[in-house]
Amino acid sequence: MEGPERILLHTCCGPCAVHPHRALVEEGFRVTAFFYNPNIQPSREHRRRLDALRDFAGRVGLEVVTGGDYRPEEHLRATLDIHGDRARRCRACYDLRLGAAAEEASRRGFPAFTTTLLVSPYQLHDEVRRAGEAAAARTGGRVAFLYRDFRPGWKEGVAASREMGLYRQPYCGCLWSEVERYERPRS
């Protein structure tokens, strides 16, 4: 007898995993979280977000795999020349992370992958979708990108993550977003 369909959930942090994980389980998927986020800078922040994900995962029985060692240079290389253009910079960031997720899904025999980036109202939602679809296409059809608009569950996920006491980050992740948050905040 076949079990539930497996899905690799690219996961940016613990709080953003709460709603997508719940929604996918309710749909009948067997979820594995994939943490590959070289965009998170600096190293201590990256470690803190991974620890928060592991904290959440331990509470709900979610398996977590990582994309290996922390390599922020991969994100810096992809965005250095375009960091002033947020749309291009974030698309390059999505391409990097979702490309790795698609490759990991293919390598591990998952039929599909998706991402917690689809829950955040702060991300460029349509670009996330396009990047996921492009990453799936680059696998030559070995894996599919499962698109879901998780945003209606955002507030519920925030509330649940607060109840659990999960670490919630104050900026998106990269050096550029940290500068924008603290040095050049929008009025």
Ligand code: SF4
């Ligand atoms: S702002 Fe967020 S999505 Fe955009 S490049 Fe930085 S870390 Fe990536």
